[in-house]
Amino acid sequence: MSQAMAxxxxxxxxxxxxxxxxxxxxxxxxxxxxxxxFFSDYLCPYDPYVQDMSMTKAAPSAEHLLGTDRxxxxxxxxxxxxxxxxxxxTLLLVSFITIFGSLVGIICAWTGKWLDTVLMRLSDMxxxxxxxxxALAVAAVLGxxxxxxxxxxxxxxxxxxxxxxxxxxxxxxxAVYMQAxxxxxxxxxxLIRKHVIPNIAGPILVTAMLDIGTMMMELAGLSxxxxxxxxxxxxxxxxxxxxxxxxxTQPWVTLAPGFAIFISVMIFNLLGDTVRDYLDPKNRx
Amino acid sequence: MNYxxxxxxxxxxxxxxxxxxxxxxxxxxxxxxxxxMYSNRGVEVAQEIIDERKAALGLNLPFFQQYxxxxxxxxxxxMGISYVTGEDVLTAFMRKxxxxxxxxxxxxxxxxxxxxxxxxxxxxxxxxxxxLLLRFGSxxxxxxxxxFVAMLLMEFLGIQLxxxxxxxxxxxxxxxxxxxxxxxxxxxxxxxRQVRSAVLEELNKEYVQGARARGVSANVILWKNVMKAAMxxxxxxxxxxxxxxxxxxxxxxxxxxxxxxxxxxxxxxxxRDYPLIQAYVMWMAIIYVFVNLTADLLYHYFDPRxxxxxxxx
Numbered sequence: 001m002s003q004a005m006a007x008x009x010x011x012x013x014x015x016x017x018x019x020x021x022x023x024x025x026x027x028x029x030x031x032x033x034x035x036x037x038f039f040s041d042y043l044c045p046y047d048p049y050v051q052d053m054s055m056t057k058a059a060p061s062a063e064h065l066l067g068t069d070r071x072x073x074x075x076x077x078x079x080x081x082x083x084x085x086x087x088x089x090t091l092l093l094v095s096f097i098t099i100f101g102s103l104v105g106i107i108c109a110w111t112g113k114w115l116d117t118v119l120m121r122l123s124d125m126x127x128x129x130x131x132x133x134x135a136l137a138v139a140a141v142l143g144x145x146x147x148x149x150x151x152x153x154x155x156x157x158x159x160x161x162x163x164x165x166x167x168x169x170x171x172x173x174x175a176v177y178m179q180a181x182x183x184x185x186x187x188x189x190x191l192i193r194k195h196v197i198p199n200i201a202g203p204i205l206v207t208a209m210l211d212i213g214t215m216m217m218e219l220a221g222l223s224x225x226x227x228x229x230x231x232x233x234x235x236x237x238x239x240x241x242x243x244x245x246x247x248x249t250q251p252w253v254t255l256a257p258g259f260a261i262f263i264s265v266m267i268f269n270l271l272g273d274t275v276r277d278y279l280d281p282k283n284r285x
Numbered sequence: 286m287n288y289x290x291x292x293x294x295x296x297x298x299x300x301x302x303x304x305x306x307x308x309x310x311x312x313x314x315x316x317x318x319x320x321x322m323y324s325n326r327g328v329e330v331a332q333e334i335i336d337e338r339k340a341a342l343g344l345n346l347p348f349f350q351q352y353x354x355x356x357x358x359x360x361x362x363x364m365g366i367s368y369v370t371g372e373d374v375l376t377a378f379m380r381k382x383x384x385x386x387x388x389x390x391x392x393x394x395x396x397x398x399x400x401x402x403x404x405x406x407x408x409x410x411x412x413x414x415x416x417l418l419l420r421f422g423s424x425x426x427x428x429x430x431x432x433f434v435a436m437l438l439m440e441f442l443g444i445q446l447x448x449x450x451x452x453x454x455x456x457x458x459x460x461x462x463x464x465x466x467x468x469x470x471x472x473x474x475x476x477x478r479q480v481r482s483a484v485l486e487e488l489n490k491e492y493v494q495g496a497r498a499r500g501v502s503a504n505v506i507l508w509k510n511v512m513k514a515a516m517x518x519x520x521x522x523x524x525x526x527x528x529x530x531x532x533x534x535x536x537x538x539x540x541x542x543x544x545x546x547x548x549x550x551x552x553x554x555x556x557r558d559y560p561l562i563q564a565y566v567m568w569m570a571i572i573y574v575f576v577n578l579t580a581d582l583l584y585h586y587f588d589p590r591x592x593x594x595x596x597x598x
Contacts, residue, residue, distance in 0.1 A: 125302030129566070130573040131532030134306075137566040140554040141314035217430035221536055224432050225551055240432065244540075248451075251440050258433035265428040 046074035101161025109169035123159030149228035168200035209272035385545030392468035404480025426474025524580030
């Protein structure tokens with residue numbers, strides 16, 4: 001049932017090749033999603049903003065594959081156009097918290113003393129708030145809009161990266177090679193750039209990749225509550241909340257953006273899992 | 286017991302931090318609380334009256350002075366009154382809290398009922414068909430935002446099959462089923478994985494192999510040894526995941542019109558009723574901190590390695 005498998009070289013090779021293949025597949029799909037979001041203006045069969053009052057609440061048909069909403073706007077076009085807001089906002093958010101959090105973490109580990117204490121206590125404060133609760137309040141104070149929603153979620157999620165980067169940097173600092181590099185006359189900046197960052201990038205990257213899906217769902221959640229993108233800008237979360245009273249009669253209108261979130265999150269989660277396995281030293285040749 | 290005291294002391298700065306951040310938020314937003322209050326009531330008043338009110342409420346004092354005044358009032362249970370209804374904020378919050386606790390409690394119960402057996406089964410049948418199916422299911426659940434799950438349940442259970450009310454008509458059992466299921470599905474998807482890996486980790490320890498070699502039956506090993514050891518981790522993880530549940534209730538309550546603090550907060554956000562938002566944020570954080578503390582203390586109390594062995598980890 002649970003005997004440890006002997007990690008023979010051959011078995012590891014097979015596993016590594018398999019992982020590489022998965023990495024290409026999920027990475028390719030994720031890239032496709034990002035490109036689709038980028039070129040969404042050209043991909044939409046109709047203008048996502050144009051209202052056609054003769055075609056309101058139409059069922060899916062050959063003309064309108066996902067039907068139309070209550071203003072006669074083509075749902076497929078709106079879902080495609082929504083990818084731009086949803087996917088780019090998520091990627092922006094994740095890159096921001098990854099870079100900002102990691103920098104704080106590295107600075108804490110490097111300088112130590114009071115700055116470390118102050119910043120870490122500050123991150124404890126943010127971590128004391130459960131999940132979306134604090135983000136809700138921040139977004140409420142800032143008053144909606146995609147940028148404010150990004151800021152609200154960034155405010156609650158940077159501490160995770162700061163702690164990770166801090167502990168990873170501390171581990172690197174203790175390593176013998178670091179002392180050697182320091183004795184060879186490397187400046188602090190060079191030590192961080194040449195030795196710390198390349199060595200701690202792996203775990204941080206994995207955390208960031210696995211966070212993309214979660215962040216996409218939380219952004220959509222804030223938009224759903226009216227604290228993210230504002231209509232008529234197409235965004236998946238706000239589209240669902242906008243059309244939720246159509247659920248009994250035209251469920252496709254409400255559910256289509258939901259499936260879009262579901263599929264995108266799934267692809268990014270699969271990519272994240274694969275990157276994690278790929279970078280795991282246990283699977284290395 | 287020393288540990289418990291230390292943990293309590295560590296809590297003090299955190300609680301200060303929570304109150305400080307909650308106050309800061311409100312300060313940044315409601316620097317013009319008085320104007321907001323009058324405009325919410327639909328009255329047009331002269332600037333002098335506004336300034337007078339501000340002075341009376343101490344809103345032109347320095348920031349830290351205001352914070353200390355607010356903290357003092359808060360400790361006496363006075364968190365201000367709602368801009369919209371004029372009701373005492375704390376009373377309003379406490380009145381709605383039981384409904385949310387009920388929903389959270391039932392969601393946790395359903396989560397445990399789903400993910401504990403499934404997680405153990407997946408770990409025991411590691412890499413077999415059942416395990417793959419369960420992992421696939423939890424993977425799907427992990428990729429669904431909770432409001433999407435809510436919509437799907439509404440569509441299939443509420444509209445297509447018509448067996449459950451789509452909108453809560455109160456806080457009765459029938460209305461509670463769909464919001465509970467929504468929260469439980471999202472939480473089970475995460476928790477099942479954690480249970481599985483906790484049990485799997487324990488199953489891979491050498492003593493299990495030893496026991497098996499001595500001919501101890503698989504059932505005895507699983508229930509008497511492995512589960513006993515894995516249970517602690519499993520319970521701690523459950524307490525930790527309550528945080529995401531508390532945040533998730535806001536969306537779910539407002540979708541299903543469940544009359545709890547989450548819906549209260551979302552309504553307050555739409556009305557820019559800042560004192561209410563502040564009370565919600567602060568009390569949710571305090572509840573969360575205490576849930577975590579309890580979990581941590583129980584862990585320390587029940588783990589004999591820590592209770593008896595001192596600092597050994």
